Amino acid sequence: MVGPEARRRAPVMADVAKVAGVSHQTVSRVLNDHPSVSAETRTRVLSAIDQLGYRRNLVARALVTRHSRTLGVVSFDTTLYGPASTVYGIERAAREAGYFISIVSLRTIDRAGVREAIGYLTEQGVDGIVVVAPQRSAAQALADVPRGMPAVAVEGGQAGGVSVVSVDQVEGAVLATRHLLELGHETVWHVGGPADWLEAEGRVRGWRETLAAAGRAVPEPLAGDWSPRSGYRAGQRLTAMTGEVTAVFVANDQMALGVLRAFMEEGVRVPGQISIVGFDDIPESEFFSPPLTTIRQDFGAVGRRSIDVLVRQIEAGEPYVRESHVVPPRFVLRASTARVR
Amino acid sequence: MVGPEARRRAPVMADVAKVAGVSHQTVSRVLNDHPSVSAETRTRVLSAIDQLGYRRNLVARALVTRHSRTLGVVSFDTTLYGPASTVYGIERAAREAGYFISIVSLRTIDRAGVREAIGYLTEQGVDGIVVVAPQRSAAQALADVPRGMPAVAVEGGQAGGVSVVSVDQVEGAVLATRHLLELGHETVWHVGGPADWLEAEGRVRGWRETLAAAGRAVPEPLAGDWSPRSGYRAGQRLTAMTGEVTAVFVANDQMALGVLRAFMEEGVRVPGQISIVGFDDIPESEFFSPPLTTIRQDFGAVGRRSIDVLVRQIEAGEPYVRESHVVPPRFVLRASTARVR
DNA sequence: AGTAGAACTGTGAGCGTTAACACCACGTTG
DNA sequence: CAACGTGGTGTTAACGCTCACAGTTCTACT
Numbered sequence: 001m002v003g004p005e006a007r008r009r010a011p012v013m014a015d016v017a018k019v020a021g022v023s024h025q026t027v028s029r030v031l032n033d034h035p036s037v038s039a040e041t042r043t044r045v046l047s048a049i050d051q052l053g054y055r056r057n058l059v060a061r062a063l064v065t066r067h068s069r070t071l072g073v074v075s076f077d078t079t080l081y082g083p084a085s086t087v088y089g090i091e092r093a094a095r096e097a098g099y100f101i102s103i104v105s106l107r108t109i110d111r112a113g114v115r116e117a118i119g120y121l122t123e124q125g126v127d128g129i130v131v132v133a134p135q136r137s138a139a140q141a142l143a144d145v146p147r148g149m150p151a152v153a154v155e156g157g158q159a160g161g162v163s164v165v166s167v168d169q170v171e172g173a174v175l176a177t178r179h180l181l182e183l184g185h186e187t188v189w190h191v192g193g194p195a196d197w198l199e200a201e202g203r204v205r206g207w208r209e210t211l212a213a214a215g216r217a218v219p220e221p222l223a224g225d226w227s228p229r230s231g232y233r234a235g236q237r238l239t240a241m242t243g244e245v246t247a248v249f250v251a252n253d254q255m256a257l258g259v260l261r262a263f264m265e266e267g268v269r270v271p272g273q274i275s276i277v278g279f280d281d282i283p284e285s286e287f288f289s290p291p292l293t294t295i296r297q298d299f300g301a302v303g304r305r306s307i308d309v310l311v312r313q314i315e316a317g318e319p320y321v322r323e324s325h326v327v328p329p330r331f332v333l334r335a336s337t338a339r340v341r
Numbered sequence: 342m343v344g345p346e347a348r349r350r351a352p353v354m355a356d357v358a359k360v361a362g363v364s365h366q367t368v369s370r371v372l373n374d375h376p377s378v379s380a381e382t383r384t385r386v387l388s389a390i391d392q393l394g395y396r397r398n399l400v401a402r403a404l405v406t407r408h409s410r411t412l413g414v415v416s417f418d419t420t421l422y423g424p425a426s427t428v429y430g431i432e433r434a435a436r437e438a439g440y441f442i443s444i445v446s447l448r449t450i451d452r453a454g455v456r457e458a459i460g461y462l463t464e465q466g467v468d469g470i471v472v473v474a475p476q477r478s479a480a481q482a483l484a485d486v487p488r489g490m491p492a493v494a495v496e497g498g499q500a501g502g503v504s505v506v507s508v509d510q511v512e513g514a515v516l517a518t519r520h521l522l523e524l525g526h527e528t529v530w531h532v533g534g535p536a537d538w539l540e541a542e543g544r545v546r547g548w549r550e551t552l553a554a555a556g557r558a559v560p561e562p563l564a565g566d567w568s569p570r571s572g573y574r575a576g577q578r579l580t581a582m583t584g585e586v587t588a589v590f591v592a593n594d595q596m597a598l599g600v601l602r603a604f605m606e607e608g609v610r611v612p613g614q615i616s617i618v619g620f621d622d623i624p625e626s627e628f629f630s631p632p633l634t635t636i637r638q639d640f641g642a643v644g645r646r647s648i649d650v651l652v653r654q655i656e657a658g659e660p661y662v663r664e665s666h667v668v669p670p671r672f673v674l675r676a677s678t679a680r681v682r
Numbered sequence: 683a684g685t686a687g688a689a690c691t692g693t694g695a696g697c698g699t700t701a702a703c704a705c706c707a708c709g710t711t712g
Numbered sequence: 713c714a715a716c717g718t719g720g721t722g723t724t725a726a727c728g729c730t731c732a733c734a735g736t737t738c739t740a741c742t
Contacts, residue, residue, distance in 0.1 A: 012698055023722045028700060036719050059403045059466040060698035064727045068400065070443070070465075077429075084425040088418075091446045100465060102411070102443050105432045124411075124441060125400040228628040254625060261628040284595060287569040287602040289630050353728055364692045369730065377690050401728035405697045 011052040020048035031056055062125060070100040071310065072121030075132040076109040080226070081254075081282045082299055083132055086154060089303020090130060097311045102126060109133075114141030122146055128310045130154060136196045150313035154306045157198050163313070163323040165306040169199050172295040172329035173206025176249045176277040179293070179331065181214055183275060184340040185247035190221040191234040191259060193251040203251045203279060224255045231258025238274075239266040246274055246340055253278040253285045256292055260336075264289070271338035281332055291334035301327050352393040361389035372397055403466060411441040412651065413462030416473040417450040421567070422595075422623045423640055424473055427495060430644020431471060438652045443467060450474075455482030463487055469651045471495055477537050491654035495647045498539050504654070504664040506647040510540050513636040513670035514547025517590045517618040520634070520672065522555055524616060525681040526588035531562040532575040532600060534592040544592045544620060565596045572596030576603025579615075587615055587681055594619040594626045597633055601677075605630070612679035622673055632675035642668050 017024040022041060029037050030045040037045075048054075062068040071094050078084050091101045102124060104117040114131065118141070121129055129149060133139045133156035142162050145151045152163045180188045190207050193200030204221060211218045222237060224230035231250060235258055238245050250256040256278035263270055270276055270290055278285060281296035305325050358365040363382060370378050371386040378386075389395075403409040412435050419425050432442045443465060445458040455472065459482070462470055470490060474480045474497035483503050486492045493504045521529045531548050534541030545562060552559045563578060565571035572591060576599055579586050591597040597619035604611055611617055611631055619626060622637035646666050 014698080024698090025700080025723080026721065029721090032700085036721085038720060041720080055460065055464050057404075057466065057698055058464045059400055059409060060727090061700070062400045062727095063398075063404050063698080063729085064700045066727080078419075078432075079422070079426050079429050081420070085420050088420050088446060091419075091444055092448070095445065100443055100445075100461070102441055103432055104436065104441075105429060107433070119396065120441070123396050123399045125398065228625055232628060257625055257628045261630060261632075264630050284569055284598055284625055287573060287598045289602060289605050291602075355728080365729080366693080366731095367691060370691085373730085377688090379690065382690080398728055401697090402730070403697095404699085404728080405730045407697080 011054045012057070013054075016045065016048045016052055016054050019052060020045045067127055068100075068125045069098060070102050070124070070126045071307070072118075072124070072126035072129040073101055073103045073132065074106065074114055074117045074121070074129065074138075075103065076106045076134065076138065078103075078105050082280060082297065083134075085299035086132055086303045089300035090154075090307055091303075092300075093304040093307035094311075097307060099127070099307075099311070106138075109135050109138045111137050111141040111144075114138050115144040118144055118146075122149060128152075128314045130306050130310055131156065133157075134197050134199055135194075136198060136201075139198065150310055152306050152310045152313070154302060155199060158324075161322060163309050163325075165302055165309060165325040166327070167297045167299075167302060167329050168326045169202025169329075170206035170209075172279060172297070173203040173249065174210050175329065175331045176279065176295055177207045177210040179333075180247040180249065180275055180277060180337065181210070181216070183247070183337060185275065186340075187211060187216040187219060188247045188249050189219050189238065189245050191224050191231060191238075191248060191250040191255055192221045193255075194225050195223070200251055203249075207249055224251065226252055226254060228254045228258040228261075231255025232262050233258070235259035235262025236266075239263060239268055247276075247337075248274060249277045249279075251279055253280045253282045253292060253294055256294070256336075257284075257288060260288060260290075260292075271336050275337035275340075277337060285332075286334065288336070290336045293334045293337040294332050296330040296332050298327055298330070352395045353398070354395075357386065357389045357393055357395050360393060361386045408468055409441075409466045410439060411443050411465070411467050412648070413459075413465070413467035413470040414442055414444045414473070415447065415455055415458045415462070415470065415479075416444065417447045417475065417479065419444075419446050423621060423638065424475075426640035427473055427644045430641035431495075431648055432644075433641075434645040434648035435652075438648060440468070440648075440652070447479075450476050450479045452478050452482040452485075455479050456485040459485055459487075463490060469493075469655045471647050471651055472497065474498075475538050475540055476535075477539060480539065491651055493647050493651045493654070495643060496540060499665075502663060504650050504666075506643055506650060506666040507668070508638045508643060508670050509667045510543025510670075511547035511550075513620060513638070514544040514590065515551050516670065516672045517620065517636055518548045518551035520674075521588040521590065521616055521618060521678065522551070522557070524588070524678060526616065527681075528552060528557040528560060529588045529590050530560050530579065530586050532565050532572060532579075532589060532591040532596055533562045534596075535566050536564070541592055544590075548590055565592065567593055567595060569595045569599040569602075572599025573603050574599070576600035577607075580604060580607040580609055588617075588678075589615060590618050590620075592620055594621045594623045594629075594633060594635055597635070597677075598625075598629060601629060601631075601633075612677050616678035616681075618678060626673075627675065629677070631677045634675045634678040635673050637671040637673050639668055639671070 013024040013027045016027045030042050094101050106113045129151045132154045139156040155166045177188050192204050222234040278292045278294035281294045285292040354365045354368045357368045371383050435442050447454045470492045473495045480497040496507045518529050533545050563575040619633045619635035622635045626633040
């Protein structure tokens with residue numbers, strides 16, 4: 001039917017039009033569900049499309065409509081459970097809203113890197129950008145988003161005048177710390193995340209404020225980098241002060257695992273001698289030894305919410321308002337905490 | 342300098358050309374590092390670009406060149422450590438090779454879903470597709486990749502006639518099983534992954550063949566679904582047979598964690614009474630109690646290799662050859678295995 | 683001196699689609 | 713019966729870029 005020579009290029013609208021005996025514009029109308037196409041013409045076009053195996057060219061469409069129906073995502077280390085889950089939530093929500101996702105992952109998240117990523121994405125013609133900006137420097141880079149480009153920051157600060165969606169880190173830390181105090185612990189130690197992460201900062205703040213409000217001593221927090229190994233090292237330092245330490249709030253579950261391991265090696269019983277609360281509720285936490293009491297973050301909800309906000313901005317046109325959404329964390333009681341004797 | 346009215350739309354090449362006093366074609370040449378542009382013209386154009394804040398429109402460029410420099414990725418549950426790391430590796434390698442990544446994540450991975458995702462990506466004009474196809478059904482869907490569209494399967498089978506990059510699952514299982522036998526265990530039990538996953542299948546095969554080759558009894562494998570919980574349940578069933586069971590090869594680290602937990606609850610000592618080997622080497626494994634002996638998969642290498650293959654296909658043009666790449670797994674000795682007494 | 687070639691620059695067409703408008707046939711209305 | 717709307721369709725012009733080719737100027741060689 002079609003010569004081997006003509007088969008070369010993928011069919012275009014004009015080819016469909018010829019086969020169906022209509023103009024290319026009518027084909028376009030069928031494809032875009034335009035009302036004024038007769039039923040008979042529509043079926044003729046549809047069968048021509050089918051016969052030719054035609055697929056529309058979204059690049060050409062994007063050029064003329066100035067909308068690519070693609071959203072850009074700038075992220076950092078999508079190997080970690082939190083970012084990975086967030087991006088997953090973003091992708092699902094975006095596709096449900098009829099958008100594609102183009103991802104740029106950064107190795108180091110400095111302002112220049114984020115700016116460059118935003119530049120790439122802009123050239124690529126994305127309709128909006130979501131920046132997963134857990135670090136202070138990344139959040140600042142949001143100021144580099146071109147004027148008129150809808151954008152939303154996830155887990156970021158208030159920087160740049162763009163909308164923000166995040167989990168209430170402070171509240172999570174309050175939940176964790178209060179729980180430990182309610183169990184009768186005199187004070188609570190803290191193993192924190194990297195200083196420049198906003199999440200780490202929020203967790204420190206919630207912990208510190210809760211302690212202060214209860215009139216308790218605020219010990220010097222130990223520094224970690226989210227990795228189990230850094231938690232392990234912090235745990236070793238903590239065991240050196242046994243007796244003194246009876247409760248620890250660890251800024252994420254991976255570090256909590258390291259702490260648990262260090263305690264186990266030193267024969268410190270959890271929760272017998274020391275109670276531990278983590279943060280994130282990764283799938284593994286429930287099966288730690290002992291199962292970890294922790295604070296759950298609903299990353300999926302964060303991803304979905306951010307797409308909600310972004311799509312609303314895109315579809316509203318220019319004069320949008322800045323929104324801030326906070327997803328509440330949830331306390332999850334397991335077996336790593338106990339009443340002090 | 343520019344009227345408020347004219348500021349509306351982003352500047353295009355013609356605007357830059359006007360400011361620099363050259364033709365749009367010369368601007369294009371500067372942007373594409375074409376050799377024959379005088380140094381003086383180049384700087385004039387560059388400063389005009391700078392002054393206007395011009396960014397090229399890659400959509401228009403893609404329309405005429407027929408290359409979007411975008412690669413499509415079809416994946417499944419990028420929340421899991423393996424897929425997440427693979428996709429991360431893919432993204433990094435792609436960007437290094439000058440390509441963008443457009444991702445479609447599937448919730449359920451059936452042939453129709455993969456086919457639809459490939460369709461989307463094709464319309465979007467990607468230059469090539471990598472399908473992370475760990476399940477049999479996904480691998481089959483590779484047959485639906487349009488003719489002429491470069492594609493590569495990651496962790497998939499030989500289906501569809503496309504190139505494949507994967508970790509040698511069988512070899513990993515052999516390493517694990519052989520290690521346990523060398524420690525003097527009479528036989529090795531197995532907690533496997535979901536039946537339709539090619540990885541699960543490969544691990545079962547390696548385990549079974551090693552046992553058979555050594556002339557040992559091959560126990561009925563227990564079924565899991567990769568989750569810690571399913572490992573936990575398998576662990577409970579295993580404890581019911583203590584005495585009989587002295588060594589277990591678990592198909593991934595998350596399930597191994599569940600097994601460990603079940604054993605701990607029942608007072609089964611690891612590795613005192615039972616030795617355990619996992620698979621994957623997730624970052625947590627080193628800090629399990631006890632630290633888990635496991636098989637490391639280099640997901641990053643798999644991602645990079647797949648982009649290598651894909652980019653080579655794209656840039657070679659039509660008549661490419663099907664390639665198969667196998668990334669070797671690595672045995673990681675920790676403390677969950679011991680010589681049988 | 684004349685011509686070839688190199689270096690640089692401009693012109694026009696075209697990529698595949700949608701937007702805007704024009705057109706036609708038909709029925710409905712005053 | 714003229715005027716008008718309306719459903720259905722075609723024509724033409726963008727969208728912003730690169731490609732192919734056609735100049736133009738200048739240097740170098742015969």
